[in-house]
Amino acid sequence: MRTSVCDMLGIEFPIFAFSHCRDVVAAVSKAGGFGVLGVARLTPDELETELRWIEKEVGDRPFGVDAQIPAKLYGDESGAELPREELEAQIPERHRKFINDLLARYGVPELPPQLSDEKLPYTIARDAFSREKEVALLEVALRHPIRLIASALGPPPAHLVDAAHRKGVRIAGLVGAKxxxxxxxxxxxxxxxxxxYEAAGHTGDIGGMVLIPEVVDAAGPVPVLAAGGIxxxxxxAAALALGAQGVWCGSVWLTTEEAETHPLVKEKLLRATSSDTVRTLSESGKPCRQLRTAWAEEWEGPDSPGSLPSPLQWLLCAxxxxxxxxxxxxxEGARKLMGYSVxxxxxxxxxxKPVHQVIxxxxxGCLNVAQGFADTLSGNEELDR
Structure with a gap:
């Protein structure tokens, strides 16, 4: 199985795995795919540690990183990024009251005092929608032998593209519309x-059967990866039939043996149906597909003050x-509120399953579908009967 992206990035299978878990990233690359580490919720020091570990695990196998580089910044028409303190000062008091009341109603306790001075994951991730912070993370990544940088939330800055290309690193851009x-x-x-539309996380409102061929046609000779519902x-096989040169998957790795998904979230995922997700503004202020939980329902309810624009909603909720x-x-209340992007x-x-089994x-399965098409179109299926 070879497509143009296999030759471009030196991989056996055109299966790309987005994950916040380094174990998943390494396992996918070792199995012949392409692991991509989500960096938005890391500090530069943490990213340095993660990338060193992945390098050691995968050897000369290729891998990459994914960053959330917002094309639009909140509040300042000049294009300058506002400091976090100024952003947090713009969060209305009624929103703070709503979230405090929500946690109280569901019986979610305050953090233990001994944790107050620790670097906690969501506290660190307050800057997840900062362009300045994301670019700093990618400067760290470019000191390592990555093969790809994926830019979500808009086109990457020109200086980043130039720096990556000078090092032979490819750039991918996520789109939700033609x-x-x-x-x-x-x-x-x-x-x-x-x-x-089917995809996890920040996504648009066009289904894959329509979006993928539209994007393939618009992209011309530039290869397209299909993401969402794969x-x-x-x-x-369907993604390849629509013209994609590979697939970009995220949700499928959340229930693998290697995934560091919170055990209670993993239980929810394994029980969920395809109707148990919702596209909501309630976590980041941008349309984001997640598990349907009490959290999302409360933010959409009649007593909600409404979600704030990004990144204010994220700063409020972290x-x-x-x-x-x-x-x-x-x-029990915290369990009802707890969700995840899927x-x-x-x-x-x-x-x-282990990652290698998923691959x-x-x-x-893809090859079986291709053979089935070949047999059907050539008439061999009728002969086999």
């Missing part, structure tokens, strides 16, 4: 990732999400 393709191409990306060989995750084992394909994630099943 109209976004030209901006990414003008920025100099080498790959386009078409992320459809966890099986049949879905892999500490609350930390409290919810910490309390989930002891608080796509509609969650309905088929009902078994825990094998996707490739084997």
């Amino acid at each position: 109209k976004h393709v030209r901006k990414q191409l003008d920025a100099g990306v080498d790959l386009i990732i078409a992320q459809s 966890a099986s060989g049949r879905q892999f 500490d609350a999400l930390e409290r919810i995750q910490r309390a989930a084992y002891s608080s 796509g509609q394909v969650v309905g088929s994630l009902n078994e825990v 094998f099943d996707m490739v084997d």
Whole structure:
């Protein structure tokens, strides 16, 4: 199985794995795919540690990173990024009251005093939607032998593209509509990732059957990866049939043996159906597909003050999400509130598998579909009867 992106990046299978878990990233690359580490919630020092570990694990196998580089910044029309303190000062008091009341109603306790001075994951991640912070992370990444940088939330800055290309690193840009393709191409990306409505995380409102061929046509000779609703060989084959040169998957790795997904979240994922997700503004202020939970329902309810624009909503919610995750084992209310970004394909994630098995099943299933098409179109299927 070879497509143009296999030759471009030196991989055996055109299966790209977005994950915040370094174990998943390494396992995918070692199995012949391409692991991509999400860096948005890391500090530069943490990223340095993660990348060193991945390098040691994968040897000369290729891997990359994914960053959230917002194309639009909140509040300042001049284009300058406002300091976090100024952003937090713009959060209305009624929103702070709503979230405090919400946590109280669901019985979510305050963080233990001994944790107050620690560097907690969500506290660190307050700057996840900062362009300045994301670019600083990518400067760290470029000191390592990565092969790809994926830019979400808009086209990458020109200086980043130039720096990456000087080091032989490819750039991919995520799009949710045909109209976004030209901006990414003008920025100099080498790959386009078409992320459809079904996908987890920040996504648009166009389904994959429509979006993928539209983006393929608009991208011209630039290869396209299909993202959203892909966890099986049949879905892999469908993406290739629509013109994609590979697939970009995220949700399917959340229930693997290697994934560091919170055990209670993993239980929810394994029980969920394809109807148990919702596209909501309630965590980041941008449309984001997540598990349907009490958190999302409360933010959409009649007593909600409404979600704030990004990054204000994220700054408001970061500490609350930390409290919810910490309390989930002891608080039923916290368990009801706790969710995770996941796509509609969650309905088929009902078994825990090792990463290498997921890769094998996707490739084997895809090849079986291709052979079935070949037999049908050539008439061999009728002869076999």
